[in-house]
Amino acid sequence: MGTDTTSSFDLIIIGSGSGNSLVTPYWDGRRVAIIDAGVFGGTCLNVGCIPTKMFAYPASLAAVPAESGRLGVDLELGSTDWAGIRDRIFSRIDAISAGGFRYRDQELDHTTVITEESRFTGTHQLATASGRILESETIVVAAGSRPVRPDVPGIDLPQVHTSDSIMRLPKLPETLVVLGGGFIAAEFAAVFSGLGSSVVQVNRSSQLLRTHDETISERFTELASRQWRLETGWTLSRIEEAESGWVAVHLEGPEGATMVIDAEAVLVAQGRTPNTDRLDPASAGLDVHGDGRLVVDEYQRLLSGGVPVPGLWALGDISSEHQLKHVANHDQRIVSHNLEHPDDLRANTLGPVPSAVFTRPQIGSAGLTEAQAVAEYGRERISVKVQEYGDVAYGWAMEDTTGLCKLIADRQSGQLIGAHLIGHEAPNLIQLLVQAMSFGVDAHTLARGQYWIHPALSEVVENALLGLEVPDSGLV
Numbered sequence: 001m002g003t004d005t006t007s008s009f010d011l012i013i014i015g016s017g018s019g020n021s022l023v024t025p026y027w028d029g030r031r032v033a034i035i036d037a038g039v040f041g042g043t044c045l046n047v048g049c050i051p052t053k054m055f056a057y058p059a060s061l062a063a064v065p066a067e068s069g070r071l072g073v074d075l076e077l078g079s080t081d082w083a084g085i086r087d088r089i090f091s092r093i094d095a096i097s098a099g100g101f102r103y104r105d106q107e108l109d110h111t112t113v114i115t116e117e118s119r120f121t122g123t124h125q126l127a128t129a130s131g132r133i134l135e136s137e138t139i140v141v142a143a144g145s146r147p148v149r150p151d152v153p154g155i156d157l158p159q160v161h162t163s164d165s166i167m168r169l170p171k172l173p174e175t176l177v178v179l180g181g182g183f184i185a186a187e188f189a190a191v192f193s194g195l196g197s198s199v200v201q202v203n204r205s206s207q208l209l210r211t212h213d214e215t216i217s218e219r220f221t222e223l224a225s226r227q228w229r230l231e232t233g234w235t236l237s238r239i240e241e242a243e244s245g246w247v248a249v250h251l252e253g254p255e256g257a258t259m260v261i262d263a264e265a266v267l268v269a270q271g272r273t274p275n276t277d278r279l280d281p282a283s284a285g286l287d288v289h290g291d292g293r294l295v296v297d298e299y300q301r302l303l304s305g306g307v308p309v310p311g312l313w314a315l316g317d318i319s320s321e322h323q324l325k326h327v328a329n330h331d332q333r334i335v336s337h338n339l340e341h342p343d344d345l346r347a348n349t350l351g352p353v354p355s356a357v358f359t360r361p362q363i364g365s366a367g368l369t370e371a372q373a374v375a376e377y378g379r380e381r382i383s384v385k386v387q388e389y390g391d392v393a394y395g396w397a398m399e400d401t402t403g404l405c406k407l408i409a410d411r412q413s414g415q416l417i418g419a420h421l422i423g424h425e426a427p428n429l430i431q432l433l434v435q436a437m438s439f440g441v442d443a444h445t446l447a448r449g450q451y452w453i454h455p456a457l458s459e460v461v462e463n464a465l466l467g468l469e470v471p472d473s474g475l476v
């Protein structure tokens with residue numbers, strides 16, 4: 001249906017990331033338009049979760065020789081092939097994106113893809129950049145977010161990248177300055193330092209990953225500083241191009257201090273903003289949060305003056321507090337159900353939202369940080385246990401000295417309220433704690449109600465659970 005000129009649809013979806021999955025068999029025979037002005041498939045597939053992890057894994061392999069000597073295995077890293085890795089990754093990803101586009105636009109009769117910037121011109125009407133008018137009683141906004149760039153001189157120089165372009169660099173930069181201390185900065189500092197760049201990470205505050213539990217943030221900051229150059233307490237003032245083709249990154253510190261770092265490339269990783277401003281939400285009367293997110297209710301319905309607008313929905317980064325793909329995917333499942341079952345709406349109420357940072361070492365997290373738990377429950381009400389990886393048998397096997405599992409529980413109910421891991425396989429280990437928190441299994445039951453494979457690394461979780469001061473389940 002690629003040449004369709006009809007401006008009226010049964011469903012319009014803005015954003016081909018998580019939005020693409022809304023097109024279930026329910027829509028067969030109904031007219032569906034997917035609008036995306038960017039690359040088909042959205043952030044996760046093209047410039048987010050998937051390519052970053054495809055870089056993170058080879059980078060973690062390249063970092064092995066530096067670690068293995070401690071265990072009596074003398075490895076030497078020969079070389080890393082940036083261009084080969086990059087082309088392997090994107091030949092796979094670009095083909096998936098192109099195939100997805102082709103399927104929706106050409107192979108399915110009832111769907112079309114509109115590759116134009118679009119904005120609201122009314123509650124159920126959109127205009128594209130070329131002036132085409134699109135109408136539908138049902139519009140789902142899945143328009144995602146984009147990287148923010150600080151407004152300083154030189155920020156638009158070609159050597160300055162965001163996560164959107166850094167993975168396509170023609171060559172591995174000799175020196176890379178990473179600006180920021182969050183998820184993206186942590187992952188790319190690990191990727192580029194692992195593959196052989198000299199990385200300088202610059203952060204405004206003294207701690208990296210500051211939204212994490214403080215024990216994790218402290219541990220990661222310490223471990224990052226051992227692996228690449230870390231400069232904290234600095235903010236970017238300007239970037240200047242040098243004759244060599246490199247750039248000079250000018251920084252300002254406390255009490256008027258200044259510093260200049262020369263770099264072949266710069267990565268700006270200072271957060272992402274929802275694409276709300278691209279949509280002219282006022283034309284549809286939509287409510288917008290102070291941070292730019294569209295306001296939705298628990299059913300993912302868009303609100304106007306606090307009241308749901310019939311037929312308007314949103315999902316993912318454009319409306320969520322959590323800029324995470326598994327959250328966007330769950331939002332999408334809620335919207336799909338609610339579109340297809342208007343008389344049986346489901347609310348978006350899952351348990352704690354987990355996250356993982358695929359840096360070195362890896363991090364997995366769910367629920368409250370200790371500070372949040374203290375604020376919410378009071379210090380006396382919570383029990384906190386920190387278990388080092390090095391305390392369990394698999395940690396001995398790895399001669400691990402840095403990994404830890406930190407659990408926070410309610411002393412009265414024994415329920416876990418926070419779980420945080422840093423170290424080998426943390427993004428996988430956290431899942432069993434997410435499961436307990438989601439299904440309400442208390443800490444002692446979780447520890448004693450099942451066999452724990454010996455001597456797997458999961459014993460670090462078992463021991464952490466047993467170290468919590470919580471009610472005994474009666475299980476032995």
Ligand SMILES: Cc1cc2nc3c(=O)[nH]c(=O)nc-3n(C[C@H](O)[C@H](O)[C@H](O)COP(=O)(O)OP(=O)(O)OC[C@H]3O[C@@H](n4cnc5c(N)ncnc54)[C@H](O)[C@@H]3O)c2cc1C
Pocket residue numbers: 014015016017018019035036037038039041042043044045047048049050052116117118119142143144145163184275278279315316317318322323324325326327328
């Ligand atoms: C580098 C990086 C790594 C990440 N890694 C992870 C990870 O490991 N795990 C994880 O859970 N999350 C990760 N994320 C976050 C995750 O990618 C996002 O939360 C998720 O992709 C958001 O999906 P979405 O469907 O809301 O929006 P998107 O996938 O961003 O889709 C929105 C689409 O809307 C289009 N669009 C926007 N406005 C308009 C308009 N006005 N007109 C037309 N089209 C428009 C855009 O072109 C875009 O394609 C990562 C993000 C980045 C940047």
Ligand SMILES: NC(=O)c1ccc[n+]([C@@H]2O[C@H](COP(=O)([O-])OP(=O)(O)OC[C@H]3O[C@@H](n4cnc5c(N)ncnc54)[C@H](O)[C@@H]3O)[C@@H](O)[C@H]2O)c1
Pocket residue numbers: 150179180181182183184185187203204205209210235269270271272322323324355356357358
């Ligand atoms: N593994 C994952 O799940 C994963 C990976 C990458 C990205 N993401 C998602 O994408 C989001 C965006 O990632 P991000 O790293 O860009 O954002 P972030 O919110 O994680 O970190 C932003 C960093 O920039 C700093 N910062 C913000 N404004 C600044 C300013 N004006 N000057 C100096 N520093 C400033 C913050 O202090 C923080 O260190 C993440 O929050 C996360 O939800 C997830």
